[in-house]
Amino acid sequence: MPQITIFEKSRSVGRLATRYRTDSGTGKNWQWAFGAQFFTAKTTSFKQFITPWLDTGLLQPWCAQVIDLTPVNNDTQTPDIHIKEQWNTVQARYISTPKMTSWGRTLTDELQYSTITFKTRVAPLAQYDNNLVEKGDKKTELFDDTGASLGHFDWVICTAPNAQATEIMAESGFAEQAKISEPKMLACYTLMLGWNSVEQLPRSLNNDRKSVWDVAYLNNSVLDRIFIEHQKPAHEDLLPSLTIHARNDWSEQHVDDDMEMIKAQLLQAARQALSWSDDHAPSQIDCHRWRYAATVTDSDKEALGILIDESHQWIVSGDWCGQGNIESCYQMAQQTVEAINKAK
């Protein structure tokens, strides 16, 4: 069996991220899935892969009621809303419960032949070893960013977003270097809002205590989508929490702007979309910048697929080699396993 070592620079698993805050009075949480909100399982093999966690209830289909929402320019008017669709169990969108991070954590706990080392940044391959290309020995020595050796490996698989992969593989002699930067990844700003009680929610959200909608696609706004967290399956105990993603093109244009300014702009746009008065304003406001959030996909072009350098035994992979979503991570991992098996 292969022994796999995963190096991850952050403290925990990646963009299946959850942020939460506890109210000191009630002990209850506001909670925001501020990265991926849900994922699809369109292919048979990914459907099979997720079945055990669907059986335990860790993963659940989210049959959200989706609307189109057009903001109005006046706080006193409710926005223009049209029912768009209801996500169903046939073309399901799945979430992880009780948090989006739960699935990533469970996957990590169940790893049998892999160890995962957090808070370790792998240095660019060429940084500490200029003779990589000439080496007859196929093992690659990796280093962390302090120059400490992380060990020797038969295969190196890089799954960082492509801008970071470009840096990690730069000047290493990686055969497919030029292709890494082909897919374009755009940024995303995420606004997280919380209210102290359902009664305090704006009228556009508190329709008979439960909103008639769960997800809103926005028109004429810098915002792209609004997700109602406390209406997701197995999320009923949360304090009212909303996650709002800004449009990717707008986020990319403003990617280096001051965060406080961005937060104020997004809050203003959210207020316009949900039209709240001062006494229905959120009590929790937070904002996050994702530099590499969305891969631009072209329906006319085939996805890039993983990039293989057989002579070095290096692979560059990641969701951006496919459609840029969770299902693509699985598909690219499958391609990676197949490539390594074939090269044996």
Ligand SMILES: Cc1cc2nc3c(=O)[nH]c(=O)nc-3n(C[C@H](O)[C@H](O)[C@H](O)COP(=O)(O)OP(=O)(O)OC[C@H]3O[C@@H](n4cnc5c(N)ncnc54)[C@H](O)[C@@H]3O)c2cc1C
């Ligand atoms: C705002 C947002 C919304 C999204 N919405 C959806 C959605 O609705 N549905 C969906 O399916 N997908 C969605 N996605 C995409 C989904 O989150 C990604 O497809 C998925 O998380 C990618 O996983 P990954 O492991 O390939 O990459 P990542 O999660 O990016 O993991 C790569 C990891 O590499 C680490 N790393 C980078 N450089 C180094 C280094 N030098 N050393 C060590 N570690 C390093 C990073 O810290 C990172 O954790 C969304 C993403 C964002 C940001």
